Amino acid sequence: xxxxxxxxxxxxxxxxxxxxxxxxxxxxxxxxxxxxxxxxxxxxxxxxxxxxxxxxxxxxxxxxxxxxxxxxxxxxxxxxxxxxxxxxxxxxxxxxxxxxxxxxxxxxxxxxxxxxxxxxxxxxxxxxxxxxxxxxxxxxxxxxxxxxxxxxxxxxxxxxxxxxxxxxxxxxxxxxxxxxxxxxxxxxxxxxxxxxxxxxxxxxxxxxxxxxxxxxxxxxxxxxxxxxxxxxxxxxxxxxxxxxxxxxxxxxxxxxxxxxxxxxxxxxxxxxxxxxxxxxxxxxxxxxxxxxxxxxxxxxxxxxxxxxxxxxxxxxxxxxxxxxxxxxxxxxxxxxxxxxxxxxxxxxxxxxxxxxxxxxxxxxxxxxxxxxxxxxxxxxxxxxxxxxxxxxxxxxxxxxxxxxxxxxxxxxxxxxxxxxxxxxxxxxxxxxxxx
Numbered sequence: 001x002x003x004x005x006x007x008x009x010x011x012x013x014x015x016x017x018x019x020x021x022x023x024x025x026x027x028x029x030x031x032x033x034x035x036x037x038x039x040x041x042x043x044x045x046x047x048x049x050x051x052x053x054x055x056x057x058x059x060x061x062x063x064x065x066x067x068x069x070x071x072x073x074x075x076x077x078x079x080x081x082x083x084x085x086x087x088x089x090x091x092x093x094x095x096x097x098x099x100x101x102x103x104x105x106x107x108x109x110x111x112x113x114x115x116x117x118x119x120x121x122x123x124x125x126x127x128x129x130x131x132x133x134x135x136x137x138x139x140x141x142x143x144x145x146x147x148x149x150x151x152x153x154x155x156x157x158x159x160x161x162x163x164x165x166x167x168x169x170x171x172x173x174x175x176x177x178x179x180x181x182x183x184x185x186x187x188x189x190x191x192x193x194x195x196x197x198x199x200x201x202x203x204x205x206x207x208x209x210x211x212x213x214x215x216x217x218x219x220x221x222x223x224x225x226x227x228x229x230x231x232x233x234x235x236x237x238x239x240x241x242x243x244x245x246x247x248x249x250x251x252x253x254x255x256x257x258x259x260x261x262x263x264x265x266x267x268x269x270x271x272x273x274x275x276x277x278x279x280x281x282x283x284x285x286x287x288x289x290x291x292x293x294x295x296x297x298x299x300x301x302x303x304x305x306x307x308x309x310x311x312x313x314x315x316x317x318x319x320x321x322x323x324x325x326x327x328x329x330x331x332x333x334x335x336x337x338x339x340x341x342x343x344x345x346x347x348x349x350x351x352x353x354x355x356x357x358x359x360x361x362x363x364x365x366x367x368x369x370x371x372x373x374x375x376x377x378x379x380x381x382x383x384x385x386x387x388x389x390x391x392x393x394x395x396x397x398x399x400x401x402x403x404x405x406x407x408x409x410x411x412x413x414x415x416x417x418x419x420x421x422x423x424x425x426x427x428x429x430x431x432x433x434x435x
Contacts, residue, residue, distance in 0.1 A: 008048060008082050015193045016042045019186060023154060026184040030172040031156035034190040034217045039156050043126040044078045046154070050124055051104035052086070056149070059104040059123045064142070066132035068110025072096060075128070076108050111137045123151045130168070131160035159221040166221045170399050177401070190217040191236055192368065220375070227378045229351060229389070234359045235371050241275075241363040248273045252305040252419045256411030257295055258404050259288065259314040261392075265401075267291050268408035271302055275357075277412070279365040280405055288316030292324075299326055306417040310407070331414045333407075338415070344388040350410040351377065352387050357413065373406035 012020060016038055023029055023046050033039045047061045063079070065071035076096055083089050088101040096108040109117060111133045122145040127133055138153070146153060155172075157165055169185060176183040190196050196204070196217075205213050214223035214232055222228040251274025260267045260283075269281040281294065295317065299307060309318050311330035321328050333347035343349035354362075364370065376399050378390040396402045 006052065006086050008045060008085060010041070010045045010082055012042065012045070013038060013195060015188055015195060019188075020046060022184045022186060026182060027150075027152045028172070028175075028183050029152075029154045029156075030169050030183075030185045031154060032169060032185070032187045032219045033156065033158060034188060034193065034196075034219055035158060037188055037190075037193055037195050040074055040128060041078055041082075043128065043154060043156065044075060045082055047106050047124065047126060048079075048082055051100055051106055052102070054102070054104055054123065056123060057103060059102075059149075060121060061104065061106045062109055062117070062122055062125045062145075063106065063128065064109045064111055064117075064125060064133070064137075065128045066110065067112045068096075068108075071108045071110050071128075079106060079108060114141045117141055117145065121145055121148050121151075123149045124153070125151065126154045126156070128156055130155045130157040131163055131165035132157070133164075135164040135168075159215045159219055159223070161215075161224045162221055169221070173399060173401065187219050187368075187372070189219050222375065225378070227380060228375060229377050229379045230355050230358060230374045232371065232375045234355075235364060235374050238358045238362050238364040239366050239371075241361075243276050243363055248276055250419060251275065252417040253302055254412040254417055255295070255298060255302065255304045255307045256408045256414075257291075257307065257309040257314065257317065258408035258411060259291055259310060259317050260284075260286065260404070261313045261402065266404040268404050269295060269298055270405070270408035270412060271298065271304070272409065272412040275361045276363045277365060277409055279367065280370065280408060282369070282405065288314075289320060292317045292320035295321060296324055296326060305419055306412075306415070308411040308414040310411060329415065331411060340386075341384075342386060344382050344384075344386045346414070347407075347410070348379075348387045348389045350413045351389055351406075353413040354406075354410045367405065370405045370409070373403035377403060377406070 019031065019042055031039060043063065047063060051059060051061050063071065063075050065074065079098060080091055083098050086100060090099040092099065097105055099105050114137045118141055122142070125142050125146065127138065127142070142153065145151070155168060159166065172183055172185045176185055190201055201217065204217065210233070211223045214220040218232050218236070220232045253271070253273045256270040256272070258268045267283040267286050271278045281298070283291065283294070307326070307328040308331050309328055311318070311332045314330065318328055318330050331346060333345065335346040337343035337346050337349035339349060343352055358364065376395060380388055382388045392402050
């Protein structure tokens with residue numbers, strides 16, 4: 001019997017192809033996207049592909065939106081359009097279901113009547129706009145549907161504050177570290193996806209309230225939170241700045257080094273010269289001696305005026321560099337701040353100075369990991385009215401990872417640094433001053 005080739009009239013954008021690759025290789029995926037990326041089209045075509053390629057008999061797949069009316073409006077036409085070229089496909093309008101020649105079925109459903117799904121099984125489920133779906137719909141109904149067939153699930157949507165979708169995203173990040181082949185998380189912001197032009201995005205930003213823009217287009221779960229030290233809009237503004245080598249002349253060159261605390265943390269070397277921070281060097285599962293070697297090479301290449309290393313986990317790195325004859329300064333994050341009346345400890349002071357630098361003159365590299373690290377740290381004030389940061393332990397418990405890249409950059413603000421001229425004479429001034 002001859003196999004027949006079927007061409008679905010769908011040409012994925014580059015960002016959609018990235019998503020498809022992840023969906024194909026993971027059982028559970030959490031997808032955070034900006035508006036108009038095309039996630040629903042992407043999901044429908046993923047359902048179609050899986051239903052066509054399956055070798056299982058009577059396979060069942062479901063697309064679930066918060067409300068049945070909403071699901072029908074945004075997904076049913078897409079499902080009919082992209083399945084139309086399949087010979088022998090049957091469309092059941094009243095059931096919002098299509099049946100493929102191999103016996104597979106795809107249903108469009110709403111989470112507003114989840115009991116309609118009870119008692120059946122599923123080979124795969126897409127839950128769209130998950131921020132608007134009650135969490136027990138998955139735990140009590142969808143997850144049991146996946147048991148007998150070991151089915152897969154995709155959770156996708158746009159942030160709506162720090163709700164169940166936010167909690168799922170944080171939990172999924174941790175699960176992806178423990179089981180990278182089973183879980184995947186992806187965040188696709190409008191300024192990075194390439195779907196919306198820069199000019200159009202600028203118009204949208206002017207026409208849209210800040211909170212809505214940050215949630216809907218920058219995928220900012222913390223947009224409505226008032227205790228995030230560095231908002232994503234400040235980070236993006238910093239990334240958009242540009243300085244020449246002439247602008248940096250006369251500014252101190254500084255290295256910040258944050259050695260890994262635990263096995264799954266990252267060791268980071270960050271180089272900054274005045275108003276510009278350069279792309280960081282990031283390492284995983286690196287021993288102290290090897291990291292010290294990388295730092296030594298960076299010192300030789302960049303000739304920094306100051307090298308600051310986290311003393312908490314960098315003792316071995318510090319000792320080795322000093323053995324090699326390099327001058328480095330150890331920084332204890334929990335030590336007393338240089339401005340003790342304003343900051344609860346050294347870590348809060350470094351982050352406070354870094355936040356002001358980002359908001360005023362600093363240029364950040366366009367690193368997605370750095371953006372995530374910078375915008376996940378919350379703050380409050382102690383009884384003395386001093387700025388205090390959320391602990392690294394709490395951040396890791398909440399987000400599944402430590403803000404290692406941001407901490408390394410913060411270390412470049414540990415102390416004022418004098419600039420040396422070509423004759424080794426020091427100019428008596430700090431390389432950067434907050435006004």
